[in-house]
Amino acid sequence: MRRKPNLLLIMCDQLRYDVLGCYGNKLVQTPNMDRLARMGVVFDQAYSQTPVCVPARHGLISGLNPFEIGLLKNEGLSKEIEDPLPERIREQGYHTCAVGKMHFHPVRKHYGFDRMLLSEEVPSHFDDDEYLQFLRTQGYGHVTEPHGKRSELYYVPQVSELPGHLHTTAWTADTACRVIRQNQNRPFFLFTSFIKPHPPFDPSAPYDTMYPTDQVPPPKRREHERTPDDAWIEVMNDFKVNGIDSLSHEDELKMRAYYYGCVSQVDAQIGQILDTLESCGLIDDTLIVFTSDHGEMLGDHYSYGKRTYYEMSAKVPLIVSWPAALPQGERREQLALLQDIYATLIAAAGGKVPAASSGVDLLPAARQTERPTREKIFAEIGRGRLFKTMLRWDRYKYIYHANGGKENLFDLLADPDEFNDISALHPELCRECREQLTDHYRAYGLAEALGSDGLARYEETKHVPRGYLDQSPKWPATVIADSK
Template identity: 60%
Template sequence: MSNKPNLLLIMCDQLRFDVLGCYGNNLVKTPNIDRLAKRGICFDNAYSQTPVCMPARHGLISGLHPFELGLTDNTENIEEISDPLPKLVREQAYFTCAVGKMHFVPVREHHGFDRMYLSEEIPTHIQDDDYLLFLQEQGYSHIIEPHGKRSENYYVPQVSDLLEEMHSTAWVGNKTCEVIRGNKNRPFFIYTSFIKPHPPFDPCSPYNTMYDIEDIPAPIHTEEERVPDDLTTDIQNDYKVNGIENVNHEEIMKLRAHYYGCVSFVDKQVGKILDTLDNLGLTDNTLIIFTSDHGELLGDHYAFGKRSYYEASTRVPMIVSWPSVLPLDERRAQFTMLQDIYSTFITVSGGTVPAASSGKNLIQAGIHPEMPFRNKVIAEFGRRHTLKMMIRWENYKYIYHANGGLENLYDLKADPNELHNIADQYPQICANCREELAAYYKSYDFSEALSGEQLIKYDRIKHEFKGYLNQYPVWCED
């Protein structure tokens, strides 16, 4: 048996950091994720640099800022990744495997994975998707939307048409355990990625009734936020929710309850994976990182979805467990990003991290909390009018919106719910942040963020509702 540690990345899609017990939630049942946290370290200030699926995931596997790949939103115009994570780990004599949602373009782009077992959100061909083939083999090919009904039902709480063991969440957990058992005698890198709790929120029984809406905390917002200044939030609400004003309080509470049910369903699969490692005697020599690509607003700030630099959207869980090396049941305050997973896995596998990577080694931050690591996070999302930029440092967060040059400044120690924009009270801090952002993007030649030497600013516009985004499935037609 090799002395090389096994590597396991567990990712959820659209998982808020604050719905986990290990991050302070006393309602949502996540005993297995909490068990993992007790076996390692929780990083309390982990951020998704571009909080939407494709940029976050490609930033992780490339080790680069998403904008360096041409990704500031969900687009298919991706620059070639020269040193993807699976490829560099595979070169160190690892078996590499992807299980679940990858969101790569093209779908079967392997980036160095030896084997891929895919379950994507909106596959266009059943042959591209291992989970759909599984459903077909089990006699469930009549289920046209196995991940929940989208389009006008995107944010309508639902119950899955599938039994628990047929659901993609269970399939990803079971397949991961199968891959671990099949490769127990050689070092492996497995990237396990759950679609949930990404909407539609469609837990199967009994998770759909696990949480009583009377126990669910209400969304956090102020009346002034009902008409957001953030154009991207406007768009998100319109094409997927048809405006926050059209969703009543009871519907929002039920939606939140179903979201929590999806989280607990994922947690059960994490438990299966941990049990498999325990039973095979692999736990001590397996480095596990658990995270998410971004969060979900769930009605906070009168908004749904992500695409925002509110904490609920951009801050993610980051749990790092390696019992034979790292301390147990501890926390770290360093600022971390998804690219740090890239650098960590490559270093631990025995490889060399490319100089271009913006990632840092989480193992060093875990073992030596006093070491300098990263004192801030700079982030960006969107194009033209939807472009926004963030600096997160110490207790503060600054957000600049290209749409009208609007600014937000929050003191997260005094105002952890981000309800009080203090930008007008501290014009010099805002000016310093604009100057720092402009210099930063100039150093990367990120011209979309700049107008000359300053941050770009467009005349402010409001979004006009044009109808729901059409996300009906097409795979059934072939």
Template identity: 60%
Template structure:
């Protein structure tokens, strides 16, 4: 089909929106992501429904709510994807490529990608992983855990053992640039997925010292949050930092410094991708979508990791840019989510969005800021006592925890830092929110969320401390 745009989907792993210049951050240097935003539209209220890697990524790939796939956590057991995004785009005549971290199972299940150049977070066999083969070919096959040391060091700030040009961040961008240059004469869809800034936080030199620890702002938190009510946060903190009460302010600043350094390292590589599109004359006719699978708490509210519905975990960047089609340098406040990436890309390629998709084409609001695509977002994460739900609408966010039937309500217009839980003063509104969740899950027949005509609940319990989770203590022996 003539006039089809090239399509480039760029995803970062564990990138919270508020660390980017284009989302108001004045401390972390991300000039190339800002450059991308200035050539397109920033969506200010984009959310990851199930803020953890596998559900978020497969929800985007399938265009449906993650729980419809049977995914409410990082399980690898899920339902078949009926209309995967790359397959739909390929059917419109595109060459389709996957570069970087996909987190598919089986690893090389292609879902319609013509070619996959993989750099997975945890590889089981070197033959499955193009990046590991690249390291071995370039004399660095001896490096154990090239994405950073895990296990007891999982949240310990590190300096990468690799030179910058061999780091997975640079490799992912370089492979993307090669594919752009080799596909100048046919429409392409490239899904470029950076492993970082997912922990371990291991930027190369000079990014590991780019942000002096003495200048790092401390997390948003208050003393009353020191023993979090969120069951998932409690567990995450215990296995990642072995008790949040034993992490010093200096430790937290060091963690944040290395996280910021990882982001600036990615930003440089995104600049190289944009330069390649411009040098090849393809930039104006390339639709770029930049986003993340979820965020990172980074010490806010005395929490680390994701798996929660605080903004730092669930709110994600969403930038859409195509200079010859979309407005430039504008913002939108419509609620959007990762399935909207699915719909937007399929429509841009010339295809039709399957009726079962919950995604909306963002081009409509891109061209008309008055259009509303949804009034609310309903989201869910976890099993058993760790299960929780979010209802996000207007200025408000409601969160329900099955562990003890606890509720939180925040007015994000007056309290954007989520420090004032107003649930106790808004009982009638909270009751309405619960009923909306019940009605929604009954409609979807999502029985895991329900106990008859009520949301599921369990007696309140605080988990017993377990210490560090075994985060893959040794690199698989098949790698070397």
């Protein structure tokens, strides 16, 4: 009997799809992500339903809309996950292991993982984090923020205090390779999750100088998008760096250069993982899914961070590789969500996808160009005045903002950079979108999305510049004290 395929889920944090060579980038060096694309199928229209860390990740492992487990922002779950992905796969006879950043609540909740070897963005305690323990054994326990300085330096480009071989990016890949070698004689599910290129942008040498600022393209934006008294600009862009006018052009280019450096540093380590699979003779029979939890605006549209439905925030890379069973070097235009990874991995493992899941098995679409996945995507993020929702279908994207009832309509085929809001030209289409969204959220009973006669709407508030944000959470005192 043929052995079950190994399952490898590789996730980056805050990785824009458009920085990969296989998605058309000519500057950023991503030879191993591109290598993976040549080995598999690239989905060009994949999205994060709620583009921020906690909802995106828990939506993936639960197979549900994030709001179904109480997640509309980075917050705690209000409902237990009944059919977590690792547990469903373990039931099929797999060894299950998590390596790197999971961002689970609570931190070490296993959800069916046999082993968890963590490097969290902001660990709660030294004893909860294998990477911090590793740094101490290497004589670097004194580095109290090994993933980069946060607070007001959160978006300031910085060189890592750590040599490359001790950086979290290298540790995550080294640990994943060790797990692969230790389990090469039995089916395994390995979830490998890199913190980077999530800010702070802190590449190790030589990645900090890989991209000279005179070669880095400036952000994509138009002058009208920075209008300071626009009523909806804050909730549309959801700034992580407010007071954007205080950034010089050189500051912005350096930030982008360091982000690119983080991407290439991750790419090199993904190469180590692929090499390990090849050396163990496993790569043909391993289903590899590569993605990100969301993107990063990086100055486009005068915005930073995520939490918005611009493409650079909500759209994610998605590559599915399984050389023994899937085509290689092909692309698909079908719409996809992170929850589809849940259904895809369970199906590949031989399990049955729970009926409650909103995920779609992508393997049929990967095998056959015309196989459908979903006709449209419903997406939502934020609470109260910050609530916004997206309807994505065909060539169009509609966005509704509870703050003032602002709406946008973009034709992504004619306007891929989303500069031309055509909502005023198509009032009837926008009305139909609002009705579809209203019916969708009524069916789920999502009160946050609904008002008395349709979608929720609040009196509009103005954007108030506040300078640089002090990005919380800070590095916990419990970790600092224990790491000495």
